[in-house]
Amino acid sequence: MTEKFDIIVVGAGILGVASAYYLQKNNPNKSILLVDSQPDAGQANTAMSAAAIRNMFSSSTNQLLTDTSIDFFRHIQEDLDFDLTLHFCGYLWLLSERQFKEPSVQTWMQRMEANNIAYRVIEKSELQKLIPGLVTDFSGDEEAELMNLNNVDYALFGAECGVLDPSLLVQFYKDEFLKLTKVKPRFNLHVEQLLLEAQPGLGLPGEPLVWQNKLVTGIKTKQGEIHADKIVVAVGPWTNTLLDPVGIPSYVKAKKRQLFMVAASDHQPLEEILFAKGFSKTGFIPFTILPSGGVYLRGVPEEKSFWIGCADKVGRTYKYTMEEDDYNAERAYYEQSVYPVLSKYFPAFSNARPGNMWAGDYAYSVDAIPLVYEHSGVIVVTGASGSGIMKADALGRITDALYRGESEAELYGGRKMSSKALGLVNRDVEVESVLI
Ligand SMILES: Cc1cc2nc3c(=O)[nH]c(=O)nc-3n(C[C@H](O)[C@H](O)[C@H](O)COP(=O)(O)OP(=O)(O)OC[C@H]3O[C@@H](n4cnc5c(N)ncnc54)[C@H](O)[C@@H]3O)c2cc1C
Structure with missing residues (x-):
């Protein structure tokens, strides 16, 4: 039977x-x-x-999928009283002037406007006030030039974005x-x-x-x-x-993605970045994407830490299927690839090393x-x-x-x-x- x-x-x-x-x-x-x-x-x-959530996509398709899902997550938390620890801390894309003017970024902004996806452009002078210790200009820094680091001239900020607990x-x-x-x-x-x-x-x-x-x-x-x-x-x-x-x-093809947890507690300059107050009522830093290297950081105020990630593209193997050891993060990858970029934009991270790390796979479609x-x-x-x-x-x-x-x-x-x-x-x- x-x-x-x-x-x-x-x-x-x-x-x-x-x-x-x-x-x-x-x-x-x-x-x-x-x-x-x-x-x-x-x-x-x-x-x-x-577990960050954003409706700031370039395609109308992803905008619709995420915008309606995020509305439903808000409904779960606010109307159904089921706490997802959903915080609307926002998303922040840091961009150089050249990146900001690229046709792909202009199209992205136009599509968001056409589809009523709320965002605003923040200029450098305001950013410098909002994020303590952010380096925006690498003129004369030969190392930064060697590393292809872009200056920060603008940011795109989406207030209807945030973080939650996926479990x-x-x-x-x-x-x-x-x-x-x-x-x-x-x-x-x-x-x-x-x-x-x-x-x-x-x-x-x-x-x-x-x-x-x-x-x-x-x-x-x-x-x-x-x-x-x-x-x-x-x-x-x-x-x-x-x-x-x-x-x-x-x-679909799989590609490994990793996260590194760096503690902010007991280090005043990192706590100041983590609790950057001016962006949202949450009183902590938005999910922030640096303009170089694909490095991003997510504030985790409950554990006074940052999760640092990087979406490395060419150079990171595509796999056809996911293997067991894909869950192991690589310390050397943090040390050699992620940390040098992170500490250039945020010198407060100098010598900060991950206390915990993990990995998984994205399932990419074409x-x-x-x-x-x-x-x-x-x-x-x-x-x-x-x-x-x-x-x-x-x-x-x-x-x-x-x-x-x-x-x-x-x-x-x-x-x-x-x-x-x-x-x-x-x-x-x-x-x-x-x-x-
Ligand atoms: C480091 C990292 C950061 C990410 N950050 C974000 C983010 O900020 N925001 C966001 O929206 N997304 C993020 N993602 C992506 C997100 O995690 C995935 O898109 C999402 O979890 C996909 O869900 P899923 O159900 O398709 O896959 P999974 O969660 O992988 O679920 C698939 C399930 O299938 C089961 N399974 C597989 N094979 C079999 C089998 N043969 N028999 C029985 N069971 C099987 C597995 O055990 C698993 O539980 C991130 C992913 C990673 C790795």
């Missing part, structure tokens, strides 16, 4: 739990089994995230899902492969044969096979490990826009390209709309998106250029 459900959701990261919740909410009579190889939900890349967000969707279902999720359950079967099966050797219709009808695990009418694959950077063996296309599509009985939701927390609510709703055969998904606040816009075929998106 094999078990049978209406839907199996494979992967209980943020995209899996958000999808499971909306599927159950809008299909109350369907039985949905949520499975993950980890001991609980949200323990893989979702837990490794910097609480996962908890919210998981709790809401559990309220609606009698089917207990199964953790510590690794899906070894998707079961592809001929439709109808004729009992011939070698099925499914090339001339037969084929459908994924279930999953294979160490504890046996489990069948379902629809399988939702929400396994982030592991997408290819399940789709490749059955020949379903996915077009255009840095997520993928949600149906193929051979599987709905795939993946390719969040480093910003899956902030898009999770919209992606959960789109997955559900696709399942129900709706042509449009209604996002939070009533705005709509075609449920096929994020598909592989007739993909209707603008390429994203503002990546971190």
Whole structure:
């Protein structure tokens, strides 16, 4: 006897739990089994995230996905009284004059204006007052020139952006899902492969044969096979490990991303940066992206620390799938690549070394826009390209709309998106250029 459900959701990261919740909410009579190889939900890349949220993207697609998701996160915290430790500290992009005038940045600003995404331009003189100890001019600094460091002349500041705790967000969707279902999720359950079967099966050797219709009808695990009418694959950077063996296309590649925690306590100049007061009511520094090297910093006021990250591009290997040791951060990478840039812009970080560090993978799509599509009985939701927390609510709703055969998904606040816009075929998106 094999078990049978209406839907199996494979992967209980943020995209899996958000999808499971909306599927159950809008299909109350369907039985949905949520499975993950980890001991609980949200323990893989979702837990490794910097958990910053922004609606400041260059593409209208990502703007819509994030703007509506962030509105929903605000609703969870403010109206439903579920504390996500959501703080609207803002996002701050530091830019040189040359960067500011680049066509891509001008287009980015125009699209934000067209789509009512709030932001403001801050000039250097104001920035110097807002962030104590920020170096804005490297004239005459030969080392900085060698390192290709850009001056800081402007910043783009988005007040509707901030940070939250991803484990609480996962908890919210998981709790809401559990309220609606009698089917207990199964953790510590690794899906070894998707079961592809001929439709109808004729009992011939070698099925499914090339001339037969084929459908994924279930999953294979160490504890046996489990069948379902629809399988939702929400396994982030592991997408290819399940789709490749059955020949379903996915077009995502994984790239390692790391975070380094640097304590600000007991070091007055760092505390002054951390608690930079002038940007928002939160009284701490916005998520700040330096104009060189892809280095960024996120303030964590609760633990009086910074999380420092870097989105290294060329030179950092793309991988096809994610390996176990991808969770180990590299101290040498901090020392040699990140720290030299950070301490040039913020000399207060001189000699500051990470007390803790961790890593995970981004699942990049070709255009840095997520993928949600149906193929051979599987709905795939993946390719969040480093910003899956902030898009999770919209992606959960789109997955559900696709399942129900709706042509449009209604996002939070009533705005709509075609449920096929994020598909592989007739993909209707603008390429994203503002990546971190
Ligand atoms: C260092 C870092 C910083 C980041 N910063 C941000 C940020 O500031 N803001 C933001 O929005 N995003 C950020 N991200 C990206 C964000 O974490 C991801 O986009 C998001 O977590 C993707 O969610 P997911 O559910 O697709 O993947 P995951 O969280 O990886 O979930 C996939 C799940 O599938 C399970 N799984 C995989 N294979 C199988 C299998 N065969 N059988 C059973 N289960 C399986 C895994 O155990 C896992 O739980 C960051 C990521 C990293 C690594």
